[in-house]
Amino acid sequence: MNTITLPPFYYRDNFQQLLDRAGLLPAELQTERERQLTSMALLLSPQALALLVRLLTRKGNLFRSERLAWAELPDLIEPVAELVSAGWVRVITARAELNDLVGVDEWLALYNRDELLQAWGDQLVGITGVSRSKLKSWRREQLDEICKQALTAGQLQRCDLQTALWWQLVSDCSQWLETLLLLYFGNLQQSLTEFVLRDLGLARYEDLPLDASLCPFHSRTQLDAHRALFHLSPDDDWLKAADADALQLRWNALQDIRERVVDDEWLQRRWMRMVTRLARQAERLALPELALDWYQSCECHPARERRIRLLAIRDPWQALAECRAAWFNSYSEDEWQFLQGFVPRLGKQLGKLDRQRLQTSGVIDWYQAAALPAEQFLNLPTDWKQRWPRVEQAVLDLLAEQGRPGIYVENALIVSVFGLLYWPLLFAAVEGAFFHPFQYRPDDLYEPDFLTRRQLWLQEIEADLDSGVWIDRVQQRAIDKMGIQNPFVYWEFVAAGLEQGWFETVLKRIPLEHWRAMFEFIWQDPKAHRSGLPDLLILEPDGGYQLLEVKGPGDQLQANQKSWLAWFASQNIPAAVLYARPEPV
Structure with missing residues (x-):
C-alpha cells in the first residue's frame, strides 16, 4: 500500500478554502469584526497565514514560544512579527503583565506535570504532606487544584516556572473560526480534519453538485441560533451529573433562543431533541411534573413515548388517548415499535380499572398487533461453542450440510443494494441538499418530502x-x-460479493416484487430501517431463497427486527426466525 504524504502547508491550503467560501457568501452572515478578520487573513503572507492556522487549531489562545516548532516553518521571527503588526498576536514578556491577562487555569495548562513538579516539588511536598512519588501518581486535575490553591495563598510563585515569551491570539479568534466552520460545513461537528481524511484517502466522497456560493444559513440570526444550540447541547457526562438547578438553568437558556428557531425546521428538531434529553434526566431525578411539562413542548421521538409512560402512572386513560393519537400519526419507526408493545400492557392495566369503559367502541379497537413471524428450530451440537465463533456461522454450516447453502448478510445486503440503486437520487442536484464537499448524504435525507422533491430521478x-x-x-x-x-x-x-461472485446471484435470486417491497419499507423511515434485517440469506435447492434471523440460546428479537419481520410477512417475503438450541442431553 502506497503511503500518502501531505504537502507541507496542507493545513494552510485547507484553511484558505474556508476563507474563500466566506468571501463568496452574503456579507451579513458575518459580523463587522469577523469580516475584518477575514480580510486581514487574506492579506497575510503565506508564512504568516500558516503560523496563524497552526495557532488557531491549537487549544486555547495562549502559547509558550519555546514549545512551538514546525519543520515547514523553520524561522518564526518574521511570521510572528507580521502577526503582531497586523494585530493577530500579542507578545507577552513581563510576568506581571501575564498575571493581569491570563487566568490561573489557562496558564497552568501550558506546563506538563514534570515541569510543575520540577519547579514546585519541594513546596508541594511540604504543603500536602505526601511524597514526590505520590504526587506523580495524582490525576492532573488534582495536582492543578492544589497548585491553584497554593498560588492563591501565596505559597507558590509563577515566576518559578521559566518561560522566555508567551504569545496570545486576539480573544475573538475562536468565535471567528467557529463562524468560518459554520459557513463552510453548516455545523460544528465537522472541522479541518475532514480535509486531511480526504487527502489521505481515508474518506472518499461523491463528486457533489456544489455551487460555491451555497450556504445552509440565510441570516446571521439563524447562524447564531445554530451556534448557541451547539454549545448548549448537553453531553452524557453533563447529564449524569446535572441536578434540578442545573437542568432548570439549561432549560432557561434554551427558552431564550426558542423564538429564533421557529422558522427553521432543522433547528426546531434539534431544540426538541435537546429538551427531550433534559426531561429524561428530570425523570431520573424523580421530577415527573417537570419532565411532563418539557416533553409537552417536543413533537419528536422519544418525547411522546416518555410522556405516555409517565401518564400511564398518573392518568392511564390520558395515556391511552395519547397512544391513539400516536398510532395514527407516528413520529418514527421507533415510536411505532414502542406502541406495538406498550398498548397491550396499558390495556390490561385499564381493564382492571374499568373493563366496561375499555370495551366501549373506539376506545382501543384501533390497535392491531403486528403479524407474528414464522419460526424454525435447529439443534446445535453440544460442543458448538468450541467449533464455531458465532452461532450464525454454526447455523450456516449446519444448513449447508442439509443442502441449503447461505450467506451472512445481516444489515449489509438489502440496504447496500438500496444505496447503490438509488445513488443518483441520493446525490441529485436538489436545492438545499449539499453545501460542502464532505457530505456523505443529502442534508434533507430524513425529511418527509425527500422523495417528493426528487420525482424525476x-x-x-x-x-x-x-x-x-x-x-x-x-x-x-x-x-x-x-x-x-x-x-x-x-x-x-459489496466488495466481497463481487470478488466471490455471489453478489449477482443474490440480486437475481430475490424476485423483483420482493426487492420493491423492501425498498419501500426503507423509504418509510430511512434512518430506522437501515438496521434490524435478518442475519442470513439461504439459497434454497429449488431456486428460491429465505431470510433467517438467527437467535441463539438466551437471545430475543429486538423491536426493529420484529418490525422488519412483520413487513416481510405482510408482503409474502420468505423470512423466519430460526431458534438455534443445543441438542438435549
Whole structure:
C-alpha cells in the first residue's frame, strides 16, 4: 500500500478554502469584526497565514514560544512579527503583565506535570504532606487544584516556572473560526480534519453538485441560533451529573433562543431533541411534573413515548388517548415499535380499572398487533461453542450440510443494494441538499418530502426496475463508486460479493416484487430501517431463497427486527426466525 504524504502547508491550503467560501457568501452572515478578520487573513503572507492556522487549531489562545516548532516553518521571527503588526498576536514578556491577562487555569495548562513538579516539588511536598512519588501518581486535575490553591495563598510563585515569551491570539479568534466552520460545513461537528481524511484517502466522497456560493444559513440570526444550540447541547457526562438547578438553568437558556428557531425546521428538531434529553434526566431525578411539562413542548421521538409512560402512572386513560393519537400519526419507526408493545400492557392495566369503559367502541379497537413471524428450530451440537465463533456461522454450516447453502448478510445486503440503486437520487442536484464537499448524504435525507422533491430521478429508477436493467446498474455502480461514502452501502460486504461472485446471484435470486417491497419499507423511515434485517440469506435447492434471523440460546428479537419481520410477512417475503438450541442431553 502506497503511503500518502501531505504537502507541507496542507493545513494552510485547507484553511484558505474556508476563507474563500466566506468571501463568496452574503456579507451579513458575518459580523463587522469577523469580516475584518477575514480580510486581514487574506492579506497575510503565506508564512504568516500558516503560523496563524497552526495557532488557531491549537487549544486555547495562549502559547509558550519555546514549545512551538514546525519543520515547514523553520524561522518564526518574521511570521510572528507580521502577526503582531497586523494585530493577530500579542507578545507577552513581563510576568506581571501575564498575571493581569491570563487566568490561573489557562496558564497552568501550558506546563506538563514534570515541569510543575520540577519547579514546585519541594513546596508541594511540604504543603500536602505526601511524597514526590505520590504526587506523580495524582490525576492532573488534582495536582492543578492544589497548585491553584497554593498560588492563591501565596505559597507558590509563577515566576518559578521559566518561560522566555508567551504569545496570545486576539480573544475573538475562536468565535471567528467557529463562524468560518459554520459557513463552510453548516455545523460544528465537522472541522479541518475532514480535509486531511480526504487527502489521505481515508474518506472518499461523491463528486457533489456544489455551487460555491451555497450556504445552509440565510441570516446571521439563524447562524447564531445554530451556534448557541451547539454549545448548549448537553453531553452524557453533563447529564449524569446535572441536578434540578442545573437542568432548570439549561432549560432557561434554551427558552431564550426558542423564538429564533421557529422558522427553521432543522433547528426546531434539534431544540426538541435537546429538551427531550433534559426531561429524561428530570425523570431520573424523580421530577415527573417537570419532565411532563418539557416533553409537552417536543413533537419528536422519544418525547411522546416518555410522556405516555409517565401518564400511564398518573392518568392511564390520558395515556391511552395519547397512544391513539400516536398510532395514527407516528413520529418514527421507533415510536411505532414502542406502541406495538406498550398498548397491550396499558390495556390490561385499564381493564382492571374499568373493563366496561375499555370495551366501549373506539376506545382501543384501533390497535392491531403486528403479524407474528414464522419460526424454525435447529439443534446445535453440544460442543458448538468450541467449533464455531458465532452461532450464525454454526447455523450456516449446519444448513449447508442439509443442502441449503447461505450467506451472512445481516444489515449489509438489502440496504447496500438500496444505496447503490438509488445513488443518483441520493446525490441529485436538489436545492438545499449539499453545501460542502464532505457530505456523505443529502442534508434533507430524513425529511418527509425527500422523495417528493426528487420525482424525476425516482421515475428513472422505477423505469430501470421495470425494464430489468437495474441489476446491471447496481453492479456497475458498485464497481464505479467503490469506497465512496454512502449512508447505506457496506463496501466491505459489496466488495466481497463481487470478488466471490455471489453478489449477482443474490440480486437475481430475490424476485423483483420482493426487492420493491423492501425498498419501500426503507423509504418509510430511512434512518430506522437501515438496521434490524435478518442475519442470513439461504439459497434454497429449488431456486428460491429465505431470510433467517438467527437467535441463539438466551437471545430475543429486538423491536426493529420484529418490525422488519412483520413487513416481510405482510408482503409474502420468505423470512423466519430460526431458534438455534443445543441438542438435549
